[in-house]
Amino acid sequence: MNPFVYARPDALPEAVRLGATGRAAFLAGGTNLVDLMKENVARPAEVVDINRLALRDIVEIDGGGLRIGALVTNADTAYDERVRRRYPLLCSAILAGASPQLRNAATNGGNLNQRTRCYYFYDVQTPCNKREPGQGCGAIGGANRIHAILGASPQCIATHPSDMCVALAALEAVVRVTGPQGERTIPFEDYHRLPGNEPWKDNTLAPGELVTAIDLPPEGFAAHHTYLKLRDRLSYAFALVSVAVGMRVEEGRVADLRIALGGVAHKPWRRPQAEAAMRGQAPSRELFEAAAQGLLEGAMGQGDNDFKIPLARRAIVRALSQAAAGTPQSQTDKRIA
């Protein structure tokens, strides 16, 4: 860990000003940033502790959605009565992640901005384009059991590790940010990015931009949804594959549908065409298989992670049947519904 200057501003404008140096890092719950600093992966010259900012509320927004502050903890979000009732998919995805202790400390803004768990990214003695542009990617041809099968590039095959973000992608949330240029909103789809030739960029935040809140649109798919997470043990492990589904069923047909995958790409993975193909159809296993096919088209294994392709296919089919039946996956009963 390198020496750094620590600041704890009281107000947003000050935080944004301090964060705009290009060498600063915002500190929220610290559950990811501090680990990365200890490993010398993150070496900020300034640490801007944002915990005094007034970003800890969950409020109603016009037109029926909810605005969730960036500093609301993952736990407080998941256990908020309004979130539980109207956005059980989000609640479920959050509770599928990490451990109670971590969720008590982790914030929503931090969850969006947490970095990949790629082994090489975490080990400064190995090559990694995301950590040090131009070094090469250690994971390609290396240990890549947890890596991407979709949307990867020859520069980087990392995945985004968040569970919460997979649900947010399915809910088509909107990220509110404030930066040196003022305020703007980013549709969730555009928030995280694929690695391409710039794998060091996880998302589309500009330097100094701070996430202030996440807006949830009115539609929460409370009746038909699921978050199905598959991992190497029954709790407290990152997803090998996860599936968030939000479905609206009208008169026995799929009226609206969102599917997002976690653990398979550099961002929560969606294929709107695959969703569109299901609309208006009656739910059936064949339909679900076709959706899986569509979502996974072009999927490519890297060796150790080849198994993720069939696993993802089966997980999608199961998750769709859970959502259609209105029997979402429990995050406490470990039996898969």
Added chain:
Amino acid sequence: MDTVMKVGIGTPLSRVDGLEKVTGRAKYAAEYEVPDMLHGVAVPSAIARGRIAAIDDRAARQVPGVVEVLTHENRPREAWLDRSWKDELKIPGEPFRALGDDRVLFAGQPVALVLAESFEAARHAASLLDIRYEEEAHNIDFQVSLAEKFEPSKKRSSFHPPKNRGDAEAAFAEAPLKLEGEYHLATEHHNPMEMHATTLHWHGDGKITVYDKTQGPQGVQAYLASAFGFSKSDVRVVNAYVGGAFGSGLRPQWQVQLATLAAKHMQRSVRVVMTRQQMFTHVHRPECRMSVRLGADVEGRLTSVICDATTSTSRFEDNMEDIVIWGMMNYASPNAAGSYSIAPRDTYTSADMRAPGAATGMTLFEIAMDEMAYKAGVDPLEFRLLNYSEVDAMNGTPFTSKALREAYREGAARFGWDRRSPEPRSMREGRELVGWGVATGMWDAMFSKTSASAKLSANGHLEVACATSDIGTGTYTVLTLVAADTLGLPPEQITARLGDSSLPTAPVEGGSWAAASSGAAVQLACQSVAKKLLRAADKVEGRPLNGAHSLDDVVFEGGRMLLKSDPTRSVGIVQAMQAAELPVIEEEETASGGISGMVSQMLKSRNTHSAIFCEVRVDEELGQVRVTRIVNAVAAGRIINPKTARSQILGGVVMGMGMALHEETLADRKLGRWMNHNLAEYHVPAHADVEQIDVIFVDEPDPEVTPLGVKGVGEIGIIGTAAAIANAIFHATGKRIRSLPITIDKLID
């Protein structure tokens, strides 16, 4: 008086050190504050094999607070003089010596130690060293290393070579039923909760006190004395509390080497603590491949057992384990043969990890046994009983005791085994396939010469002391119980002192021998105190114990000595000491098992056994396994403390679940490096993975095995557990997976 419940051997007593631990008062090696101490941070090698060409430490030395950067070039010359010296385990080869020379032998090897006035300065400076290497070809892949496997001519002293019997090859060739399989266990790292750490107090008068994370303070003491040129009497090593070890603290690790080098160099106190990442740069359970061939007659009676195994070691030491002997010992096949070799790779030397050898060899063998049971069309439990051996089938010697039959019976009854439907894939609940599996466990019941002292004060307080270690196993509590049992004192009046090289001699804590050995020593020391007390009782007015000539004539209970022939006549312990004007009685004794013990050691086999029953539920489509029920029935002689003993079995079973389903250190072959070196990516079971575990201790009186009739329970819990799970998965799914851990990718394959 007589109504007081005697607390002693067999009483389920909560940990006597529990309060210290949960309140944080129990100090671990990294927590001792010593004056004027430097912080040392180790710099790991970036390459797996080669030479250090140059180290540029200028930037590191610029960091305020940094006082020295220690490397192979400037370390104290007098260290590492005695090249032939070995630690207590005496692994053949040349032990690793930190900063010994410019050679890099494994990735993550400490190649420099930055010393600073603060931990933060040292850690930062450590990241600024610029090291150039000359890299050489290396290999970390066990499969590749098999091309270089060999049978070492010089064996590790603890190694038991397989003893062949009959003509196993011919019997196999002729057997009507044959099984042939290749089994595999991945590399696992120990990862106890407490990281390896040393706080070395440099007293300035030639003496040092070393707070070290180790399983053997006297081993470390002897090691530091001879490897670093101290006189033994100047070195005191303390490990009063150890946050788990699982064998990782059997040998002195590199942090104590670095701390000692640095302290000598700086003539100052030093602390060195490994990070969790660095915990993956040293000891680990060897990877193993074992081929098993079994032959049986049409009824399922084994006619041939053949095991050939290879485990991994480093290029600088030949670590060996007992892998192939377990099946040969445990089953009554008239023909059996085994061979064992090791394969070197460019890693640190593999090491003993909870039940070394058996946890691997017995477990893999028990998967093969399960396969053979299906081949023979016999229930897997029935199959084991059919091939039951009353004697140690490899050595031809009787056991001091073997209540495995009872363990099978009681375990099966508790589990409800008779309700099992024999066909694979025949049990189902909802979406999940249900499977029931069984396996056997077997471990050595060892005894090691150990001394202990007992010191009784006139106020009735007793202190017992022994240099053995409590690595979380409950030794403090067990020794308190033995002392309470012998002198009839309540546990609150007893203090056990352990984990200090200045205490009476004990071997390194391992092999599950601590309770049996140090327990026997404490009992002897307490008996000597008891004899003195009996003599002192003579001085009490009226001589109430008149007629008591030896300990056999009295009982110790409730702080008093009672005449056996007439319990109304008694003398208080305090009363006796006062009458005899004895302020303290202090005795030291050594338990060695005696001559007769040694003779019988050769004529009889001493083992613990277990029967493990397991239920899994598998979502086959998604490769998800839930271990919903385990019954582990253990035959381990006399149980001193049923409560801590049960905890040992629970812990062993959970670790066995990790072996079955989770634990695997992943390597990058190009870099020669372990990659998932943190506890987010190296998986052990989480709470959600652990459901119902039932522990049964079957009755197994065995006055012969050790002086207290105790066999030890620290390791038997893990042995065979992973096989029971793998076998249950087969029963559930019909899928036989021969490579552990059984991860999701193998299941959906």
